[in-house]
Amino acid sequence: MKLKLHVWRQPNKDQAGAMKDYAVEGVSEHMSFLEMMDTLNEQLMNKGEEPVAFDHDCREGICGSCSMVINGLPHGGHKGVTVCQLHMRHFKDGDEIFIEPWRAKAFPVLKDLVVDRAAFDRIVASGGYVSVATGGAPDANALPIPKKEADLSMDAAACIGCGACVAACKNASAMLFTAAKASHLNHLPQGQPERFERVKNMSMQMDAEGFGTCTNLSQCEAVCPKEISVRVIAEFNADLIKAQVKG
Amino acid sequence: MKLESRIPSGPIENKWTSHKMSMPLINPANKRKFKIIVVGTGLAGSSAAATLSELGYQVESFCFQDSPRRAHSIAAQGGINAAKNYQNDGDSVRRLAYDTVKGGDFRGRESNIYRLAEVSVNIIDQCVAQGVPFAREYGGHLSNRSFGGAQVSRTFYARGQTGQQLLIGAYQALEKQIHTGSVRMHTRHEMLELVTIDGHARGIITRDMVSGKVEAWAADAVVLATGGYGNAYFLSTNAKGCNVTATWRAAKKGAGFANPCYTQIHPTCIPQAGDYQSKLTLMSESLRNDGRVWAPKKKGDTRAPDQIPEDERDYYLERKYPSFGNLAPRDIASRAAKQVCDEGRGVGPGGRGVFLDFADAIKRLGKKVISERYGNLFDMYTTITGEDPYSVPMRIYPAVHYTMGGLWVDYNLMSNLPGLHVIGEANFSDHGANRLGASALMQGLADGYFVLPYTIGAYLATAKQPKVTTDHPEFKKAVADVNTRTAKFLSIKGKRTVDSFHRQLGNMMWEKCGMARNDKGLNELLKEIPALREEFWQNVNVPGSADNLNTALEKAGRVADFFEFCETMAMDALDRDESCGGHFREEHEDEGEAKRNDEKFSHVSVWEVTGDKPVRHKEPLVFEAFHPSVRSYK
Ligand SMILES: Cc1cc2nc3c(=O)[nH]c(=O)nc-3n(C[C@H](O)[C@H](O)[C@H](O)COP(=O)(O)OP(=O)(O)OC[C@H]3O[C@@H](n4cnc5c(N)ncnc54)[C@H](O)[C@@H]3O)c2cc1C
Ligand code: FES
Numbered sequence: 001m002k003l004k005l006h007v008w009r010q011p012n013k014d015q016a017g018a019m020k021d022y023a024v025e026g027v028s029e030h031m032s033f034l035e036m037m038d039t040l041n042e043q044l045m046n047k048g049e050e051p052v053a054f055d056h057d058c059r060e061g062i063c064g065s066c067s068m069v070i071n072g073l074p075h076g077g078h079k080g081v082t083v084c085q086l087h088m089r090h091f092k093d094g095d096e097i098f099i100e101p102w103r104a105k106a107f108p109v110l111k112d113l114v115v116d117r118a119a120f121d122r123i124v125a126s127g128g129y130v131s132v133a134t135g136g137a138p139d140a141n142a143l144p145i146p147k148k149e150a151d152l153s154m155d156a157a158a159c160i161g162c163g164a165c166v167a168a169c170k171n172a173s174a175m176l177f178t179a180a181k182a183s184h185l186n187h188l189p190q191g192q193p194e195r196f197e198r199v200k201n202m203s204m205q206m207d208a209e210g211f212g213t214c215t216n217l218s219q220c221e222a223v224c225p226k227e228i229s230v231r232v233i234a235e236f237n238a239d240l241i242k243a244q245v246k247g
Numbered sequence: 248m249k250l251e252s253r254i255p256s257g258p259i260e261n262k263w264t265s266h267k268m269s270m271p272l273i274n275p276a277n278k279r280k281f282k283i284i285v286v287g288t289g290l291a292g293s294s295a296a297a298t299l300s301e302l303g304y305q306v307e308s309f310c311f312q313d314s315p316r317r318a319h320s321i322a323a324q325g326g327i328n329a330a331k332n333y334q335n336d337g338d339s340v341r342r343l344a345y346d347t348v349k350g351g352d353f354r355g356r357e358s359n360i361y362r363l364a365e366v367s368v369n370i371i372d373q374c375v376a377q378g379v380p381f382a383r384e385y386g387g388h389l390s391n392r393s394f395g396g397a398q399v400s401r402t403f404y405a406r407g408q409t410g411q412q413l414l415i416g417a418y419q420a421l422e423k424q425i426h427t428g429s430v431r432m433h434t435r436h437e438m439l440e441l442v443t444i445d446g447h448a449r450g451i452i453t454r455d456m457v458s459g460k461v462e463a464w465a466a467d468a469v470v471l472a473t474g475g476y477g478n479a480y481f482l483s484t485n486a487k488g489c490n491v492t493a494t495w496r497a498a499k500k501g502a503g504f505a506n507p508c509y510t511q512i513h514p515t516c517i518p519q520a521g522d523y524q525s526k527l528t529l530m531s532e533s534l535r536n537d538g539r540v541w542a543p544k545k546k547g548d549t550r551a552p553d554q555i556p557e558d559e560r561d562y563y564l565e566r567k568y569p570s571f572g573n574l575a576p577r578d579i580a581s582r583a584a585k586q587v588c589d590e591g592r593g594v595g596p597g598g599r600g601v602f603l604d605f606a607d608a609i610k611r612l613g614k615k616v617i618s619e620r621y622g623n624l625f626d627m628y629t630t631i632t633g634e635d636p637y638s639v640p641m642r643i644y645p646a647v648h649y650t651m652g653g654l655w656v657d658y659n660l661m662s663n664l665p666g667l668h669v670i671g672e673a674n675f676s677d678h679g680a681n682r683l684g685a686s687a688l689m690q691g692l693a694d695g696y697f698v699l700p701y702t703i704g705a706y707l708a709t710a711k712q713p714k715v716t717t718d719h720p721e722f723k724k725a726v727a728d729v730n731t732r733t734a735k736f737l738s739i740k741g742k743r744t745v746d747s748f749h750r751q752l753g754n755m756m757w758e759k760c761g762m763a764r765n766d767k768g769l770n771e772l773l774k775e776i777p778a779l780r781e782e783f784w785q786n787v788n789v790p791g792s793a794d795n796l797n798t799a800l801e802k803a804g805r806v807a808d809f810f811e812f813c814e815t816m817a818m819d820a821l822d823r824d825e826s827c828g829g830h831f832r833e834e835h836e837d838e839g840e841a842k843r844n845d846e847k848f849s850h851v852s853v854w855e856v857t858g859d860k861p862v863r864h865k866e867p868l869v870f871e872a873f874h875p876s877v878r879s880y881k
Contacts, residue, residue: 012795013457030520032631038525038746045744045799050791053798055313057486059526060627062411063317085630110457111796118434121314125426129419130378134298134696137369137376141333144387154380154405157412161316190378 001027001093005040007052008100010109013116017109019098029089033076034059034066036088054113061085061225064160067167068113069100074164074223082162082225102163104172106210117163119209120177126205127198128181130190149187156183158226165220165228171212176220178202179236180228186239196243199236248503248855250866253657254358259344259872263362266658267701271708278303281707282466284451286438286493288315290410290688291671292472293417294695300424302700307464308421308430309453311437311488311801316418319474319486320691323410324531324624326394326402327688329367334391338399340364345873346397347686350576351651351679352828352843353875354509356851356868358658359676366697367689371403373696377416381405393574394532394684402685407531407623413688417695436462439732439804440725441469441497441667448497448667449715452725454733456801459794461729463717467710468666468703471497472695475650475672477510479809479816480761481753483647484516484529490805491812494654494673502662503655503853503864505675507812508820511682511829512762513648514540514580517631517641518600527646528631530603531624532684535573537608537617538641540564540580542601546591552602552640563587571880578681578829578841579880581645585762586839588644595642604640645762649687651678651829652819655853655866659702660694663853665710668703670694675851680828733793736803741786745802748783749809752776756813760820765833769821776817780810815854815861822863823848845875 002025010017024040031039034056041051057065061082068083070076076086091097099113107115157180165176182199185191191198214233221230255266273281281304285296288310296308310318330343344364348357371389375381381403382390391400405412424430433453440452442463450465476491477483498504515530541562543555563583565572575583584601587593594600609617614637618625625636632642653675654662660676661668671691678686755775759768783806791797825848826832826841835842851866 028521028523031523032525035523035525039523042744042746045788045790046742048788048790050797051799053796057312057317057488058319058322059487060322060528062408063312063319063321063486064314065312065317080626081630085627087630087633089633114796117313121316121422121425121432121434124419125422129423130376131423132376132420133301134294134373134420134700135369137372140331140371140375140381141388143375145383146387147383147385150380150383150387153378154412157380157405157415158408160321160411161314184380185378188378188380190376 001029001091003027003091004096006096006098009052009112011111013108013110027088029087031088032059032084033070033086033088034084052113053111056084059084062160064162067102067115067162067164069102069167071098074102074167075225077223080225080227102167104166104211106172106174107163107166119211120161120163120174122209123174123178123202123205124181127194127201128185130185131194143189145188153184153187156180156187156228156232159228160226162225164223164225166211168219168223169212170217170219171215173214174206174209174211175214175233175236176224176228176230178206179232182236182239183232186235196239196246199239200243203240248663248853248864250503250655250663250853250864251657252356252866253659255658259358259361262358263365270701270705273704273708275303279305281305282307283468283470283703284309284464284466285470285472286451287318287472287474287671287673288418288421289318289320289472289474289671290414290417290691291695292318293414293421294692295470295472295670295699296430297417297420297424298696298700299703300429306430307433307466309433309436309438311435311456313434315421315432315434316415318414319489320414320688321411322486323688324407324529325533326392326404326409326685327370327413328394328401328685329371329403329689330364330401331368331371333389334400336399338401342399343367343401347677347683348679348873349878350683351681352841352878353679353845353849353870354827354868355679356676357870357873361872362698363677363690363693366693369697370689370692374413374416377420379405379412379416392533392536397683410688413692417692437801438493439496439729441500442721442725443500443664444715444719444721445712447665447710447712450717450722452729454729457796459797461726463722463726465715465717465722467707467712468668470668470670470699470703471654471673472671473673475653476812477647477650479753479813480647480756481749482519482524482527482757484513484527487526490808492805492808494669495808495812497654497662497664497667498856500664501857502664502667503855504652504815505655505851505853506652506819507816507854508760508823508830509651509680509828510647511577511649511651512581512645514577514584514645515603515643516646517628518595518644520596528627529646529648530628530641530643532577534603534621534624537620538573538603538605539607540573540601540603542587542592542594544592548592552604561592568880575880576681576683581762582831582839584645600642600644602640603643605636606640609637649682651675651680651682655851659705660699661702661706666706668699670699680830732804733800736787736789736800737793739785739787739789741788743786744788745799745806748779748787749802749806752779752806752809752813760817763831763833764820766821769817772817773814773821776810776814783807783810815856818861819852819854822852849875
């Protein structure tokens, strides 16, 4: 099939960007969206132009690198998939597609569709871990954990840190990401000692990075490729209140 | 090239304990004075960087992704082995070690492997303490499953996302240390040179992939945890960024490259769909616990699978390997699939595929149980192929997956270049000629959490090297080399894209140095690679500039290194005139099984690549605890 693309091109962090139009040919319905972008890039380079820069690595929906807003929706808006897992069979010949980077103050664009998501790492560094050093851990089966709790923890731990939640939110809030990390740890006995400090510190870091406040619109849940539920946000807020009461 | 394996003496059970006692220690206050560079943040690199910094060393950590959490380890699905014997099914450290030595077709170093099995139990404890949400039973205890090539259930897992959960555990430990200021993290930095001074590894040169700035970093020791080179084949299950650059650059500075021809072809991947394909997707080996592999008995049978009656199906793994059946190790299962397709009995486009069928399992256990076990894998299959594996058998075909070869290291995980340590998939030591499922994650974390943090101290305590800064002429020279190479790529302005060369190279490697190799093909390959490489340097087109984010430039550097590396790989495959594990020389087979030649090839081949032509050295393999036998899974 043949497609008409409108792609965000921006030379670097400091220069302004703009949408540019491209026609791409020879797209097969079996291609993934990123393979369609590869095809575009091969065509551009064969004409002596620079390829469109985009983040990607695993191409199977787990590393969280790929990040494109497609026709206004992060990852294209198909349930439970990242851009790299989106296949062209969802499009048809002659379609027009708009492709943009994540847009948020805390995620500055570095080039074309590539953004800087280091703010997420700093949120984790502010408390998204159990403070245990290597060595001296007790036997793994010494502390049984009810399957239900372990499963709730795992549901939240499935987050791939792609940032679609931020890109979808009109306030550019990082609440789903941050709360998912807290929920992963707070459902486990290992996470209890630092539970309240954790939510306090991560919440402060989130604000310091320039992410917006959460107004419970749940857009994040709708676009999350790992279908993380907003229940983690409710848990986070409840813990935050307790943390403040405790001082 | 001097290859001293430094294997401690004594019975295998005591080697590691007595070695730990005999290594010199550095007092905690002095550790602060040492700086260590760790390149790579996969399971091996993150766990090492975090642990070294907990011990008090200053750590500089590097990765090419935008976050350490995105290293390729994240993609591992199936699980991690450990000799916990929680299932009471007769597992032990010795059994895990034996399975790994045998699985590697007696081409690995048994002392390292035994140590791996020994520390495997600590890994699970450590990960649970960090909050890794492993699968659990209703009683709250950890759940296990069996994995290809093992008859006990020793594999721990977290749904289909074991690598992700283990990496997030290690990444969180790393972020904890970054927060204290004892690790400095450099993301989107690609290592392009190793710097040696007086024969010791003293630093690296990186390119900032956003600004293009080329920078030098000096340290007291360098650790490479940069993963495997499966992308030499272009199409593989590896993430797109995986490369050989860091280890190859080190090899060019004198580090020996061991067994480059040992590559693993994984039997259960989704077959290639077209020429545009950018990567292949693995379907976890765990599927073989319940799925049955078959092909039609008749050649060129194009009937839909449900139209092929039971007696016209060949469940060839169950037929050929009755005791392991569908759980036969990877190299064996892959080869069997290739044979079936070569006989013209393959299914799907181009006849390059076999069925992995869940109909019996669904009948026996119900759809619900199967979906609980494999739901996310089935969904992944549907997303990619548009077919529903609950009602139609999956189609699978082997694909390049893992590389057992890597930089040569001694028992301390140090290369022949003093100060250069190599951990995880980047080294060669633990998997011989074939790796068993769920043991790469085990090795990465064993190296990073429990081995290197001890052994690197022994080097630092005894090396007594003067402190150096990046003003040293060797650093200046290495920076200049990087800049010259970059300028060269940008100046060629040829007609072909980097990817078009990479695809062609990869295809050549797959055809002649892939699942089956022979003298004729390898000799042809050794002529074809240099010819294509020459064309690359004349005719590649790298648009853009050096001082900006430039994805074409990044790829050009990696592919240029693959070109050189692939030649050494083909030489190694030619030189190793026997079949073992994943290295199958068609001249040496016994009813389709790999036929080893212990008399001539019970050694590690270590390639020195600093001169005009690669030179092969040998480390003889000594088996004291486990006696090499014919590797049979029948
Ligand atoms: C799809 C898939 C599934 C798998 N499933 C399993 C499984 O179930 N069980 C199992 O045991 N094993 C599995 N494996 C194998 C296992 O995942 C890998 O062998 C292992 O994770 C490698 O870890 P590592 O730390 O050595 O390297 P990696 O995780 O590959 O990390 C390499 C690191 O090095 C960095 N790097 C590389 N080159 C450079 C450079 N030039 N400059 C700077 N940084 C660089 C990267 O940024 C990255 O941080 C699987 C592999 C694949 C492909
Ligand atoms: S490229 Fe890894 S999630 Fe898309």
